[in-house]
Amino acid sequence: MSTSTTPGAPTHSPADVVTPPRGARDWMWIALVANLVGNVAIILTGGLVRLTGSGLGCPTWPECTAGSLVPTGEQTEGFHKFIEFGNRLMSPVLVVIAAWVLVLAARRFWRSRRRFVYACAVPLLFVLVQAVVGGIIVLARLDPRTVSPHFLISLFLVANATYLLYRYREGDDAPQRAVPTVVQRLAWAAAAVGGVVCVLGTAVTGSGPHSGDKDENVRFGFDPHATSWLHADSVMLFLGLAVALVVASRLIEVPAPFRRAWDWTLALSLLQGLVGYVQYFTGRPIAVVAVHLLLSALFTVLLTQGVLTARRR
Known part of the structure; x- marks a missing residue:
């Protein structure tokens, strides 16, 4: 049995665009929602760091303090080290979520919606950039010229996460x-x-x-x-x-x-x-x-x- 298509019609199937197989959990949708929630959450944890004066709670980077990736009892930064370290822990969480999004997109849409797969690589790329910027902030001793881009990148990631959720329900036509x-x-x-x-x-x-x-x-x-x-x-x-x-x-x-x-x-x-x-x-x-x-x-x-x-x- 053959099928025909009209000029300009989508080349992917409706099942690829909207829903997974009947009775299955839509893991792509769940991963995209997690990506959005995680990028909103890191704005709040980053804000908590700034508002409590904990920006140098971990005074070095990528270590928290000299010779240790985690806070130590010898540090003099008090509770600030835990707030700053907690915010740092959000980065690997977001890396895992972003990688999850990309892997799911590649497995499901590589043949039918390759442009969507490419778009799903953006969170992983910018989360890694964000981690580097966070390190620069510490090394620059909280220079606002580094802190401001850090926040704006987070807003970009929130916008991108919203875009991916919306694009997931669309096709790839112009x-x-x-x-x-x-x-x-x-x-x-x-x-x-x-x-x-x-x-x-x-x-x-x-x-x-x-x-x-x-x-x-x-x-x-x-x-x-x-x-x-x-x-x-x-x-x-x-x-x-x-x-x-x-x-x-x-x-x-x-x-x-x-x-x-x-x-x-x-x-x-x-x-x-x-x-x-x-x-x-x-x-x-x-x-x-x-x-x-x-x-x-x-x-x-x-x-x-x-x-x-x-x-x-």
């Missing part, structure tokens, strides 16, 4: 617009401004009170108040774009996932803005800054979805 061109461009503009918001957020952190170490106060040297207000101005611009997208999704026929993504993005952005102002006017207490970090990761997830739902494959 993407087509699911919304009018002007709306899609507006979504990309919002994503670009959202990236600026995140970059300026690292400048605020690198100029504020939480230097990352209990003894060394390494800062950018920017005026913290001016930097905070510049960051707030970028947030206002992003909110304007998000409101425009929410309004457009009500006036123009768009897919329901696109509408939901921007509804949630706007709601979370308003919450994040509120937390940011509370953080600013209360002297940046640790608990509020930690919530701000978590919301930054969730913001990245929703913003990525907002862009991805503007097209379909």
Whole structure:
């Protein structure tokens, strides 16, 4: 029995794209979710290191202290060594998860969706890069010019993890617009401004009170108040774009996932803005800054979805 295909039709089977064989656990989906959760978790553990001044709890790298990969009783860093070492342990966990994702993708999709397999190699590559950057941070004694990229790479990994989850349910055909061109461009503009918001957020952190170490106060040297207000101005611009997208999704026929993504993005952005102002006017207490970090990761997830739902494959 022969089958025919139409020009431009996907070359993979629907079973490859959506679900594993009936009755089987979807290990690919589970691995991709673990990849996302792990990259959000390391943002929180990294934030805990900075907020508790534990950045040099392990004063060397790749060892924790001279002659030992793990904290020792002779160290004078107290509880800080355990917080910093706990954050370091997240890297091998993420390496294992990223390798799991890549192996599963290669075994299942190498013949049918090779581009997806290549995309699944990105987490492993950047987790290894992130580990090296973490070592440079320690050797540079928490220079904010190294800490800020460390956080931004984590946000990129969160965005990439969200992208992989979305791509897993798609085919490999060329993407087509699911919304009018002007709306899609507006979504990309919002994503670009959202990236600026995140970059300026690292400048605020690198100029504020939480230097990352209990003894060394390494800062950018920017005026913290001016930097905070510049960051707030970028947030206002992003909110304007998000409101425009929410309004457009009500006036123009768009897919329901696109509408939901921007509804949630706007709601979370308003919450994040509120937390940011509370953080600013209360002297940046640790608990509020930690919530701000978590919301930054969730913001990245929703913003990525907002862009991805503007097209379909």
